[in-house]
Amino acid sequence: MCENEKEKLKNKQKFTTDDLLKIIKILRGKGGCPWDAEQTHKSIIPGLIEETYETVEAIEKENPDMLCEELGDVLLQVIFHADISADEGNFTYDDVVSGICKKMITRHPHVFGNVSVENSDEVLKNWDKIKAETKSQSNLYQKLDSVAKPLPALMRIQKLIHKAAKENVRPDDNLLTGIEGEAANALLSAVYKCEQLSINAETVLRRLSDAFIEQVHDTSKNK
Numbered sequence: 001m002c003e004n005e006k007e008k009l010k011n012k013q014k015f016t017t018d019d020l021l022k023i024i025k026i027l028r029g030k031g032g033c034p035w036d037a038e039q040t041h042k043s044i045i046p047g048l049i050e051e052t053y054e055t056v057e058a059i060e061k062e063n064p065d066m067l068c069e070e071l072g073d074v075l076l077q078v079i080f081h082a083d084i085s086a087d088e089g090n091f092t093y094d095d096v097v098s099g100i101c102k103k104m105i106t107r108h109p110h111v112f113g114n115v116s117v118e119n120s121d122e123v124l125k126n127w128d129k130i131k132a133e134t135k136s137q138s139n140l141y142q143k144l145d146s147v148a149k150p151l152p153a154l155m156r157i158q159k160l161i162h163k164a165a166k167e168n169v170r171p172d173d174n175l176l177t178g179i180e181g182e183a184a185n186a187l188l189s190a191v192y193k194c195e196q197l198s199i200n201a202e203t204v205l206r207r208l209s210d211a212f213i214e215q216v217h218d219t220s221k222n223k
Helices: 003-010 017-028 034-038 045-060 064-087 093-106 120-134 140-145 153-165 178-196 201-221
Strands: none
Touching (some): 003 017
16 A cells, blocks of 8 residues: 555544555555564454453443443454455455345344334344344254353353243253362352343353452451
């Protein structure tokens, strides 16, 4: 990319997604940044995870300035991965956008089609049904196996329990044995309690962690 393009970008005050695409292309191109050029999909996994959790933190803090910044960091990760893929001759950023647009249209037949729904519960049922059909998930095993394995363990088991419960299936209390089995049964009971109360177990534990830190802080101030 010519030096004139770099100067144009340096002098801009307002940017677009196209500008970000150009910036990443410059950074990863000849004469750009050696670190950016060396990255792969796998090498930047930690960044994607970290930026996602920082976005969650911004939302929970109800900090719009922080959220704006963190969403930008997440968008950067998306475009970074897309640029790596394009260089490998696979998909491009436009393919990513096209794919998600098609998915949102397909998953909302009550908006883009002739399906009628009464409430958000019916929307979610349709979503799950369409997802299972488009991903060829014809049985419970396939649906459970599709839940991402890198998810935090507590989040993953709750998603598995939620999916299984729709088909009246629950894990046995003795899938693990010994001390691990006792701990597993206690954890399962806690997750089922959260499910009954429509509470996200992962969120509850994050809040508990924050509350514990504040407790220790308050205690230390009073000493």
